[in-house]
Amino acid sequence: MNMKKVNLLDLDLDALTTQVKAWGYPAFRAKQLYRQLWVNAVARFEDMSDLPAAFRDFLNEHACISNLRLMLEREGDGGLTRKAVFALPGNETVEAVLMVYPGRATVCVSSQAGCPMGCVFCATAKLGFLQDLSPGDIAHQVLWAQRALAEVPGRIEPEGAARHRVHGPEDVPARLTNAVFMGMGEPFNNYTNWRASVERLHDPGGFNFGARNFTVSTVGLVPGIRKLMDDPLQINLAISLHAADDEIRSAMMPVNKRYPIAELIASVRDYTEKTHRRVSFEYVLIEGKNDDLEEARKLADLLLMGGKFPMHVNLIPLNPVDDIGMSRSSRERVSAFRDYLESRGVPATVRIQRGMDIDAACGQLAGDLARDLQQAAAGTKG
Numbered sequence: 001m002n003m004k005k006v007n008l009l010d011l012d013l014d015a016l017t018t019q020v021k022a023w024g025y026p027a028f029r030a031k032q033l034y035r036q037l038w039v040n041a042v043a044r045f046e047d048m049s050d051l052p053a054a055f056r057d058f059l060n061e062h063a064c065i066s067n068l069r070l071m072l073e074r075e076g077d078g079g080l081t082r083k084a085v086f087a088l089p090g091n092e093t094v095e096a097v098l099m100v101y102p103g104r105a106t107v108c109v110s111s112q113a114g115c116p117m118g119c120v121f122c123a124t125a126k127l128g129f130l131q132d133l134s135p136g137d138i139a140h141q142v143l144w145a146q147r148a149l150a151e152v153p154g155r156i157e158p159e160g161a162a163r164h165r166v167h168g169p170e171d172v173p174a175r176l177t178n179a180v181f182m183g184m185g186e187p188f189n190n191y192t193n194w195r196a197s198v199e200r201l202h203d204p205g206g207f208n209f210g211a212r213n214f215t216v217s218t219v220g221l222v223p224g225i226r227k228l229m230d231d232p233l234q235i236n237l238a239i240s241l242h243a244a245d246d247e248i249r250s251a252m253m254p255v256n257k258r259y260p261i262a263e264l265i266a267s268v269r270d271y272t273e274k275t276h277r278r279v280s281f282e283y284v285l286i287e288g289k290n291d292d293l294e295e296a297r298k299l300a301d302l303l304l305m306g307g308k309f310p311m312h313v314n315l316i317p318l319n320p321v322d323d324i325g326m327s328r329s330s331r332e333r334v335s336a337f338r339d340y341l342e343s344r345g346v347p348a349t350v351r352i353q354r355g356m357d358i359d360a361a362c363g364q365l366a367g368d369l370a371r372d373l374q375q376a377a378a379g380t381k382g
């Protein structure tokens, strides 16, 4: 019978020390192991050269670095975007995307396999909810991105991305600069594990990632926003808003029936008042649904009602998803929407499209791979 292996990235240094001692090894081995995992971001026990071979063999048998197995990596945007698809032990898949810009490198991380939130424009929603990721499995994606960053070529000028060129090795940061929890799943629906992953990555004795370098994106789970405002770590907050009208938003995002716009915005205002931090609103522009000037007017009214607060609107033309019968807004409509918001004093930018050529948008590749893996598993059983 297979013994369940210990998932090492789930453990903080104290828990790892307890585990290593329970295995009969001295505490200093835990420190070495922790350093390899979190400072050096090493992905295989065999590469932990300061550990004795016998201990590495023992670890291979009794532990895993995380539950996630890297299934495939794809490159796009001339090497500036890299996507990883990982499989969990039950073959559920999750994905992470690394995006490199001049002087910064951002990883987009998944917090759940699949998602229970049911947003109609989202490919991940079509998978349904599969499972929560553990703290180590969430953090693992950030460590993957740190390793992947080393493989990004120094000078790349992708076609059509002239504004975002990385000109030379000095422009590719050696360290990851941002982690955004905007991949598959709703982080506040897996709050405890998500927050524990931040704690692990933030540890100055480990990966040492600054709190301000994290951004958590929520579909609008008000209790999560209220919890975050009391958090001692200064984690950035983004809200997936996508409509300024309850009828339209509820049709796009079922969560709105539970936490309507007024309640959501009230919680965001309380958050900015308490933390003095700027909040981002994400707004996916869908042709004919939420992208005309009347919707822009409602959005400006909503955000300005009750006085200005520190915020920014990111406009994101919809990434095409099969079978949902929706298309992205035209360039003209996107510009007109942004210009209207700006004219009302609402700061807005159009988000750069990255990863289109590798399906780095919300869950698309994972959906395909999940089907392949399930078919393979069914074939094996049969």
Ligand code: SF4
Residues within 6 Å of the ligand: 115, 116, 117, 118, 119, 122, 123, 124, 125, 183, 184, 185, 186, 219, 362
């Ligand atoms: S958009 Fe985000 S919250 Fe909504 S279903 Fe997709 S992954 Fe879940």
